[in-house]
Amino acid sequence: QVQLVQSGAEVRKPGASVKVSCKALGYTFASYAIHWVRQAPGQRPEWLGWINTATGSTKFSEKFQDRVTFSRDTSASTAYMELSSLRSEDTAVFYCARCDYSRGHFDYWGQGSRVTVSS
Amino acid sequence: SYELAQPPSVSVSPGQTAAITCSGDALAKQYTSWYQQKPGQAPILVIFRDNERPSGIPARFSGSISGTTVTLTIADVQAEDEAHYYCQTADRSATWAFGGGTVLTVL
Numbered sequence: 286q287v288q289l290v291q292s293g294a295e296v297r298k299p300g301a302s303v304k305v306s307c308k309a310l311g312y313t314f315a316s317y318a319i320h321w322v323r324q325a326p327g328q329r330p331e332w333l334g335w336i337n338t339a340t341g342s343t344k345f346s347e348k349f350q351d352r353v354t355f356s357r358d359t360s361a362s363t364a365y366m367e368l369s370s371l372r373s374e375d376t377a378v379f380y381c382a383r384c385d386y387s388r389g390h391f392d393y394w395g396q397g398s399r400v401t402v403s404s
Numbered sequence: 405s406y407e408l409a410q411p412p413s414v415s416v417s418p419g420q421t422a423a424i425t426c427s428g429d430a431l432a433k434q435y436t437s438w439y440q441q442k443p444g445q446a447p448i449l450v451i452f453r454d455n456e457r458p459s460g461i462p463a464r465f466s467g468s469i470s471g472t473t474v475t476l477t478i479a480d481v482q483a484e485d486e487a488h489y490y491c492q493t494a495d496r497s498a499t500w501a502f503g504g505g506t507v508l509t510v511l
Contacts, residue, residue, distance in 0.1 A: 320500065329502050329504050329505045330447065330490060330492075330502045331502070332500040332502065335500075344498055380446055389434065389437065389494040390435075390449055390492070391439075391449060391492075392449050392452075392458065
Protein backbone atom coordinates (compact mmCIF):
# COMPACT_ATOMS: atom_id res chain seq x y z
CA GLN A 286 0.00 0.00 0.00
CA VAL A 287 1.01 3.63 -0.40
CA GLN A 288 3.30 4.92 2.33
CA LEU A 289 5.55 7.91 2.83
CA VAL A 290 8.24 7.12 5.38
CA GLN A 291 10.16 10.06 6.80
CA SER A 292 13.47 10.30 8.60
CA GLY A 293 13.66 10.61 12.36
CA ALA A 294 13.73 13.47 14.80
CA GLU A 295 16.55 16.00 14.65
CA VAL A 296 17.99 18.56 17.06
CA ARG A 297 19.92 21.52 15.70
CA LYS A 298 21.44 24.69 17.02
CA PRO A 299 20.31 28.10 15.71
CA GLY A 300 21.97 28.93 12.42
CA ALA A 301 22.43 25.30 11.40
CA SER A 302 20.66 23.38 8.64
CA VAL A 303 18.53 20.25 8.67
CA LYS A 304 17.69 17.79 5.89
CA VAL A 305 14.61 15.59 6.09
CA SER A 306 13.97 12.62 3.81
CA CYS A 307 10.69 11.15 2.60
CA LYS A 308 10.74 7.68 1.02
CA ALA A 309 7.79 6.71 -1.15
CA LEU A 310 6.52 3.14 -1.13
CA GLY A 311 3.73 1.39 -2.99
CA TYR A 312 3.40 3.65 -6.06
CA THR A 313 5.36 5.09 -8.97
CA PHE A 314 7.37 7.91 -7.38
CA ALA A 315 7.53 10.20 -10.43
CA SER A 316 3.78 10.05 -11.02
CA TYR A 317 2.99 12.34 -8.08
CA ALA A 318 4.36 15.58 -6.69
CA ILE A 319 5.71 15.79 -3.16
CA HIS A 320 4.72 18.76 -1.04
CA TRP A 321 6.31 19.79 2.25
CA VAL A 322 4.37 21.18 5.20
CA ARG A 323 5.54 22.53 8.54
CA GLN A 324 3.46 22.49 11.69
CA ALA A 325 4.67 24.31 14.79
CA PRO A 326 3.22 23.24 18.15
CA GLY A 327 -0.45 24.24 18.40
CA GLN A 328 -0.41 25.91 14.98
CA ARG A 329 -2.00 25.30 11.61
CA PRO A 330 -0.08 23.39 8.94
CA GLU A 331 2.07 25.76 6.90
CA TRP A 332 2.89 25.03 3.27
CA LEU A 333 6.59 25.21 2.36
CA GLY A 334 6.42 24.27 -1.31
CA TRP A 335 6.59 21.33 -3.66
CA ILE A 336 8.78 19.38 -6.03
CA ASN A 337 7.86 17.81 -9.33
CA THR A 338 9.41 14.41 -8.74
CA ALA A 339 9.53 13.66 -12.48
CA THR A 340 11.41 16.81 -13.57
CA GLY A 341 12.91 18.12 -10.33
CA SER A 342 11.33 21.54 -10.74
CA THR A 343 10.33 23.26 -7.53
CA LYS A 344 8.09 26.00 -6.19
CA PHE A 345 8.40 27.58 -2.77
CA SER A 346 6.26 29.59 -0.43
CA GLU A 347 7.48 33.20 -0.46
CA LYS A 348 8.05 32.95 3.29
CA PHE A 349 10.62 30.16 2.95
CA GLN A 350 12.06 30.57 -0.54
CA ASP A 351 15.38 31.98 0.71
CA ARG A 352 16.02 29.16 3.17
CA VAL A 353 14.49 25.95 1.81
CA THR A 354 15.70 23.52 -0.85
CA PHE A 355 13.91 20.50 -2.28
CA SER A 356 15.57 17.61 -4.08
CA ARG A 357 14.84 14.05 -5.02
CA ASP A 358 16.56 10.77 -5.86
CA THR A 359 14.28 8.97 -8.29
CA SER A 360 16.33 5.76 -8.09
CA ALA A 361 15.60 5.64 -4.36
CA SER A 362 12.03 7.00 -4.62
CA THR A 363 13.01 9.56 -2.02
CA ALA A 364 12.40 13.29 -1.70
CA TYR A 365 14.39 15.64 0.50
CA MET A 366 13.75 18.97 2.20
CA GLU A 367 16.61 21.06 3.55
CA LEU A 368 15.98 24.14 5.69
CA SER A 369 18.90 26.42 6.49
CA SER A 370 19.60 29.27 8.91
CA LEU A 371 17.44 27.60 11.51
CA ARG A 372 15.94 29.63 14.33
CA SER A 373 13.93 28.66 17.38
CA GLU A 374 10.68 29.45 15.53
CA ASP A 375 11.48 26.58 13.13
CA THR A 376 10.89 24.05 15.89
CA ALA A 377 8.08 22.02 14.37
CA VAL A 378 7.00 18.76 12.81
CA PHE A 379 7.76 18.64 9.09
CA TYR A 380 5.56 16.51 6.83
CA CYS A 381 5.83 15.37 3.26
CA ALA A 382 2.61 14.70 1.38
CA ARG A 383 1.73 13.20 -1.99
CA CYS A 384 -0.27 15.22 -4.51
CA ASP A 385 -1.59 14.26 -7.96
CA TYR A 386 -0.25 16.72 -10.56
CA SER A 387 -3.73 17.43 -11.90
CA ARG A 388 -5.38 17.83 -8.51
CA GLY A 389 -4.70 19.97 -5.45
CA HIS A 390 -5.21 17.66 -2.54
CA PHE A 391 -2.73 15.70 -0.44
CA ASP A 392 -3.95 12.10 -0.35
CA TYR A 393 -1.11 10.53 1.62
CA TRP A 394 1.12 12.04 4.29
CA GLY A 395 4.34 10.95 5.92
CA GLN A 396 4.38 10.33 9.64
CA GLY A 397 6.20 13.59 10.29
CA SER A 398 9.75 14.48 11.31
CA ARG A 399 10.19 16.53 14.45
CA VAL A 400 12.88 19.21 14.25
CA THR A 401 13.93 20.97 17.43
CA VAL A 402 16.05 24.11 17.23
CA SER A 403 17.70 24.93 20.52
CA SER A 404 20.97 26.33 21.73
CA SER B 405 -0.66 34.89 -0.12
CA TYR B 406 -4.32 34.57 0.79
CA GLU B 407 -6.31 33.81 3.91
CA LEU B 408 -8.80 31.05 4.68
CA ALA B 409 -10.96 31.78 7.72
CA GLN B 410 -12.37 29.05 9.95
CA PRO B 411 -14.20 29.26 13.29
CA PRO B 412 -11.83 28.28 16.10
CA SER B 413 -14.19 25.74 17.61
CA VAL B 414 -17.42 23.83 17.07
CA SER B 415 -19.13 21.70 19.72
CA VAL B 416 -21.87 19.13 19.19
CA SER B 417 -23.39 16.23 21.06
CA PRO B 418 -23.03 12.67 19.77
CA GLY B 419 -25.49 11.91 16.99
CA GLN B 420 -25.92 15.55 16.01
CA THR B 421 -24.63 17.24 12.86
CA ALA B 422 -21.52 19.44 12.86
CA ALA B 423 -20.91 22.09 10.22
CA ILE B 424 -17.46 23.66 9.86
CA THR B 425 -17.05 26.59 7.48
CA CYS B 426 -14.07 27.95 5.59
CA SER B 427 -14.21 31.33 3.88
CA GLY B 428 -11.91 33.03 1.40
CA ASP B 429 -11.96 34.73 -1.98
CA ALA B 430 -9.84 31.96 -3.54
CA LEU B 431 -12.49 29.38 -2.79
CA ALA B 432 -14.80 30.63 -5.52
CA LYS B 433 -12.24 29.71 -8.17
CA GLN B 434 -10.30 26.74 -6.78
CA TYR B 435 -11.23 23.41 -5.25
CA THR B 436 -11.06 22.96 -1.48
CA SER B 437 -9.89 19.97 0.51
CA TRP B 438 -10.50 19.13 4.18
CA TYR B 439 -8.18 17.31 6.56
CA GLN B 440 -8.78 15.75 9.94
CA GLN B 441 -5.92 15.78 12.44
CA LYS B 442 -5.86 14.09 15.81
CA PRO B 443 -3.19 14.87 18.44
CA GLY B 444 0.21 13.50 17.58
CA GLN B 445 -0.90 12.27 14.15
CA ALA B 446 -0.46 13.41 10.57
CA PRO B 447 -3.48 14.97 8.85
CA ILE B 448 -5.87 12.70 6.96
CA LEU B 449 -7.75 13.76 3.83
CA VAL B 450 -11.52 13.56 4.39
CA ILE B 451 -12.89 15.68 1.50
CA PHE B 452 -11.34 16.80 -1.81
CA ARG B 453 -12.60 18.83 -4.79
CA ASP B 454 -15.13 20.54 -2.50
CA ASN B 455 -17.39 17.52 -2.04
CA GLU B 456 -15.68 14.25 -2.97
CA ARG B 457 -14.87 11.67 -0.36
CA PRO B 458 -11.76 9.43 -0.48
CA SER B 459 -12.27 5.72 -0.14
CA GLY B 460 -12.40 4.68 3.49
CA ILE B 461 -13.91 7.92 4.74
CA PRO B 462 -17.41 7.39 6.19
CA ALA B 463 -20.37 8.74 4.22
CA ARG B 464 -21.16 10.89 7.28
CA PHE B 465 -18.53 13.31 5.98
CA SER B 466 -19.65 15.61 3.16
CA GLY B 467 -18.66 18.93 1.65
CA SER B 468 -20.46 21.78 -0.06
CA ILE B 469 -19.74 25.23 -1.46
CA SER B 470 -21.68 28.44 -1.70
CA GLY B 471 -19.89 31.40 -3.21
CA THR B 472 -16.66 31.94 -1.29
CA THR B 473 -17.60 29.69 1.63
CA VAL B 474 -17.11 25.95 1.76
CA THR B 475 -18.61 23.77 4.47
CA LEU B 476 -17.57 20.43 5.90
CA THR B 477 -20.59 18.65 7.33
CA ILE B 478 -20.30 15.67 9.65
CA ALA B 479 -23.62 13.92 10.22
CA ASP B 480 -24.32 11.64 13.18
CA VAL B 481 -21.14 12.82 14.93
CA GLN B 482 -19.25 10.14 16.83
CA ALA B 483 -16.75 10.51 19.66
CA GLU B 484 -14.01 9.41 17.26
CA ASP B 485 -14.67 12.51 15.11
CA GLU B 486 -13.23 14.78 17.80
CA ALA B 487 -10.19 16.38 16.14
CA HIS B 488 -8.86 19.49 14.44
CA TYR B 489 -10.17 20.10 10.92
CA TYR B 490 -8.31 22.22 8.35
CA CYS B 491 -9.46 23.45 4.98
CA GLN B 492 -6.94 23.86 2.19
CA THR B 493 -6.84 25.23 -1.31
CA ALA B 494 -4.38 26.32 -3.98
CA ASP B 495 -4.48 29.55 -5.97
CA ARG B 496 -3.78 29.95 -9.68
CA SER B 497 -0.09 30.61 -9.03
CA ALA B 498 0.20 27.10 -7.58
CA THR B 499 0.55 28.31 -4.01
CA TRP B 500 -1.21 26.26 -1.35
CA ALA B 501 -2.59 27.43 1.99
CA PHE B 502 -4.40 26.01 4.99
CA GLY B 503 -7.13 27.54 7.06
CA GLY B 504 -6.58 28.35 10.71
CA GLY B 505 -8.24 25.15 11.82
CA THR B 506 -11.36 24.27 13.79
CA VAL B 507 -11.37 22.03 16.82
CA LEU B 508 -14.45 19.82 16.90
CA THR B 509 -15.48 18.88 20.41
CA VAL B 510 -17.96 16.06 20.95
CA LEU B 511 -19.77 16.84 24.16
